Amino acid sequence: MAVLHIVYSTSTGHTEYVVDALIAALRAAAPALTVEQQRAETVQAADILRGDVLLLASGTWNTGGSEGQLHPHMYALLKDRAKDCDLQQKPCAVIALGDDRYFYTARAMEHLMQFVTQHNGQVAESFVIVNEPYGQEEKVNKWAAKLLTKFPALAA
């Protein structure tokens, strides 16, 4: 059974809400699915290689003083602790959150994609949630179904 490893960061709880909704939708469709869920601040570089599929999820923040950046905990993980990590062609998926009141709306996506591609991973699927996730569950459900189609081993 393939393992989905989810690494996420959150301050307001929005990203966590999306990740939890995603897991619920995945489990409803694939009851035997194995998911490991970790907050970025608890993750060390070696953990990144744990699952068969890696899912990174981060909101967009003003980390370091300019907007359009990763959430601080995801930033510290990807730009520091895991900066030398080799994903060894691992299949990856990425989720970015943001708010359309900001100029660089949901730009965390670019940083997550860049991390995966620059560290020899393969971005297979990406998903963006703009503004509060509450009420956007149907979108999450649809993406969950897409993810299982892309990674049938997760549902096997």
Ligand SMILES: Cc1cc2nc3c(=O)[nH]c(=O)nc-3n(C[C@H](O)[C@H](O)[C@H](O)COP(=O)(O)O)c2cc1C
């Ligand atoms: C200080 C601050 C800076 C933010 N900067 C951006 C930004 O540059 N671009 C964007 O799209 N959203 C920005 N946001 C909105 C968050 O990405 C959005 O509210 C997200 O849902 C937060 O989820 P999280 O707490 O799970 O990270 C910012 C929010 C705050 C509070």
